[in-house]
Amino acid sequence: NxxxxxxxKFQVLKTGQSMTLQCAQDMNHNSxxxxxxxxxxxxxxxxxxxxxGTTDKGEVxxxxxxxxxxxxxxxxxxxxxxPSQTSVYFCASRSPPQGxxxxxxxxxxTVT
Amino acid sequence: xxxxxxMEGPVTLSEEAFLTINCxxxxxxxxxxxxxxxxxxxxxxxxxxxxxxxxKGSNKGFEATYxxxxxxxxxxxxxxxxxxxxxxxxxxxxxxFGNEKLTFGTGTRLTIIP
Numbered sequence: 001n002x003x004x005x006x007x008x009k010f011q012v013l014k015t016g017q018s019m020t021l022q023c024a025q026d027m028n029h030n031s032x033x034x035x036x037x038x039x040x041x042x043x044x045x046x047x048x049x050x051x052x053g054t055t056d057k058g059e060v061x062x063x064x065x066x067x068x069x070x071x072x073x074x075x076x077x078x079x080x081x082x083p084s085q086t087s088v089y090f091c092a093s094r095s096p097p098q099g100x101x102x103x104x105x106x107x108x109x110t111v112t
Numbered sequence: 113x114x115x116x117x118x119m120e121g122p123v124t125l126s127e128e129a130f131l132t133i134n135c136x137x138x139x140x141x142x143x144x145x146x147x148x149x150x151x152x153x154x155x156x157x158x159x160x161x162x163x164x165x166x167x168k169g170s171n172k173g174f175e176a177t178y179x180x181x182x183x184x185x186x187x188x189x190x191x192x193x194x195x196x197x198x199x200x201x202x203x204x205x206x207x208x209f210g211n212e213k214l215t216f217g218t219g220t221r222l223t224i225i226p
Contacts, residue, residue, distance in 0.1 A: 004155075031212050042201070042218040043156075050212050058213075090155055094212060098144040098163045099205030101214055103155040 002026050006091050006104035013081045013111045021076040021107050023091030031094035032074040033101065034058075034066060036087040043090070049074055081111045114139045118202045118217035125192055125224055133187040133220050135176075135202035143204040145169075145178055145185040146214070150199045159187075159200070194224045 004025045013019055025032065034046040035058075045058030049068040063085060065077045078085060088108050092101040119134040137143065144163045148156040160169035165180035174189045185202060202217040 033213075040218075043216050045213065048213065092156075094214075098161060099212070099214065100144070100146055100158050100161055101205075102158065103148075105155045 004091055004093055004102050004104035006089075006107050008107060009105065010108045011110070013078075013109065015082060015111060017081050018077065018079050019081065019109075020078075021089055021091075021109075022073070023075065023104060024073045025091075025093040025102070026072065027093060027095065027102065028071070029093035029095060029102075030071070032068065033092045033094070034064075034074070034076045035090045035092065036060065036085075037090060037106075038087050046076065046089075078109075081109075083111045085109065086111045114143065114204060114215040116202050116204055116215050116217040118200075119220050121199075121219070122221040122223060125222070127194055127224055127226050128191045129224075131187070131189040131192045131196075131222070133200055133202075133222070135185045135187065135217060137183050137185065137202075137204050137215075139183075139204055139215075145176070146203045146205070147174070147176055147185070147187050148201040148203060148216075150201065150219075152198070156201060192222075192224050194226055197222060197224045 007022045030051045033048040035043040047066040049055045052071045067075045091104045115138045146161045147159040149159045160171040162169040162178035168177045176187045199219045199221045201219045203214045
């Protein structure tokens with residue numbers, strides 16, 4: 001009963017490097033989300049995917065791209081990392097009909 | 113648009129004290145309401161939920177009642193433990209099928225001292 005899994009758990013990048021954060025869910029949910037969490041800022045939505053094959057921007061999409069590879073997997077890509085992208089990144093999937101979301105354990109990213 | 117306002121933290125209580133964390137919301141339609149908890153170094157976990165007016169969600173000794181007349185969903189626990197130290201987030205999800213996003217409050221950090 002894995003729920004939502006994320007890899008990697010930790011990552012350190014240099015400015016300008018790229019990387020992809022992976023997320024998978026085994027609950028057969030249609031909707032998936034990427035958030036970032038900064039100290040004192042709560043959670044901010046980066047991108048979401050309401051169903052396989054669709055993606056939409058959230059509050060803070062600049063500097064990120066996403067791919068909904070299939071129903072299970074939703075990846076987040078940083079093409080050219082910047083120190084402002086140092087954060088904890090959470091993936092989530094949504095359970096209908098009430099809309100509660102289930103979160104992964106997070107990826108702690110540091111950009112130097 | 114939808115919004116959630118929750119009690120500013122941090123909150124520090126002694127073990128066995130009574131806890132209230134206030135949460136009020138603004139939303140169109142009939143949202144579902146949630147409390148999430150985040151323990152240090154972990155992701156958010158769903159603590160409890162309520163889907164319609166006057167519903168009471170409960171879990172692990174925590175309770176919250178969906179009050180439509182006051183647009184509130186306050187979190188309460190009668191006797192807190194050190195293990196309840198965490199950050200608590202209030203959130204809402206719109207009832208309309210097309211609204212697929214959760215709106216979160218900014219979180220309240222709770223510390224329980226022995």
